[in-house]
Amino acid sequence: MKIVVPLKVAASPDESAKIEGNALDESSLEWNLNEWDTFSVEAALQLSEAHGGEVVVVSLGGDEVEDGLLTALAMGADRAIQINVEDETHKLDAISTARVLAKAVESESADLILCGVMSSDGVSAGVGTALAALLDLPRVAVVNHIDYSDGQLSVRRELEGGLLEEISLVTPALLTIQTGINEPRYANLRGIRAASSKPREELTIERLGLDEDALADGSATVQALALPPVSEGAEILEGDAQDVAARIAQIIKSKVGS
């Protein structure tokens, strides 16, 4: 089976993060493979190990993308597609990202597309579901268990309160994968060495026949980025750990009683 895994390299701002215009100052960002996507890559690898096939990873973004794709290749993915956003000021939203991914992967005719439920930076949780709709694939969002045999999928959808729903559907299909579905492997040294010689294709949005400027306008326009309003918030306990523990002990004793 062919499995396509779209993945994102997500930003986390460090303590010095400053707002510049409507975005964060790039120098304060640390980039890592999105937490959810480590689980979708692992799920794809396990399925291809059990049933044979190919795992293709695809990502869209700036320079940061390459390391994320290499990480997935080092984990065991077979091939990577890197789509470069040429204008650094363009931050594509979930729907525009899905439009680009749809163009990039439609010719792959994948049996299964596995996305992460969401990304830790943008938290839209929209790309997978939009991508499925654009490719006219059946989908299940927030999956924490997959059984596959002969084109049949039995999956569990994780609902609020930990209730699980069992669902069956046929491939080709798209699932969005929830954390905890498996234990993502770490790339070992051999994997890391092998990664650099695996096939990698580089594309641009223009080469996919799409208009990057139009996509950058997207489904919403960012008017501002700001710090959240300071709520009343917590009373900060001062002093060293002993002082803090003494105050906490006092609060506990007064509130819980004995």
Added chain:
Amino acid sequence: MSGVLVIAEARQGALRDISFELITAAREISAAGSITVALIGSDPGLAAQLNATGVSEVITIASPVDHFEPHVSAAAVGRLVDELSPAVVLAGHTIDSLGFGAAVAAVKDAGFASDVTSLAWDGALTVQRGLYGDKFLQTLTFPGKETVVILVRPGTFGATSPGNGSANVRPGADVDASAVRSRHTGYREPEVGDVDITKADFLLAIGRGAGAEDESDLEPYYELAERIGATLVSSRPLVDAGLVPSARQVGQSGKTVAPKVYLALGVSGAVQHLIGMRKADTIIAVNTDPSAPIFGAAHYGSHADLSDVADALKDAFS
């Protein structure tokens, strides 16, 4: 383009709270036009509850299946968008809506924003949402979009009381069986654990910040919990890693708790965690990152290292 279309959410025969929170959100942008509530399903009892203050019309849409099915929902909402041309479609930022909200937006080329925490209407829609784990707040507008699909964060708006409305309740066109593309085969209840954390007065919550890599790393925290008379619970990553049983997970996909005291060590305060514990009487958070959103929910906080505080606390209770 005018009006607000609210997509109600039902599960296992009952409406979920978010449905009534969405009606409140719709009332806050009533300048956008009249409020229509859509129920996918045709239970007259549920439709009557959705006939709440401020609602002009409740449309029930007969579904070919008894359970939520994302493609049926997408088809139903897509058709209502064509029929009513609403300026705004409101659904919950819930597991169900994650299965169809972005699909409708993509197909209809609508505006889209999810996990939205505030909405305003001033001739056009403006919304806000958190980014980077709620450390920053983004303001969005939707120029040129005839319809905007918004997924609203649960628990953000108070619920409008069910019923008491004067809406016109009518059936909409059915969704055809050909829309169905997945089959519900059953529910599985969450595992019952050795403790019922919802009954405890005092919870000690451990987050990823505790740096636990295997179960033995958690022993000191179980010991601490015992010493101070608390029940140990955790955020999701420790459960995902198999270190803490899922019955002890607090949050959206775990348990909702309201103890007298909730002492959180190394928990950042993601919305999916906060939703499960923000009703605690007293919340104490220890986190080395002063900008962690948990401090917005906590009553007392400390920026000290959690292992130092844990050690000192053990001594304080000896």
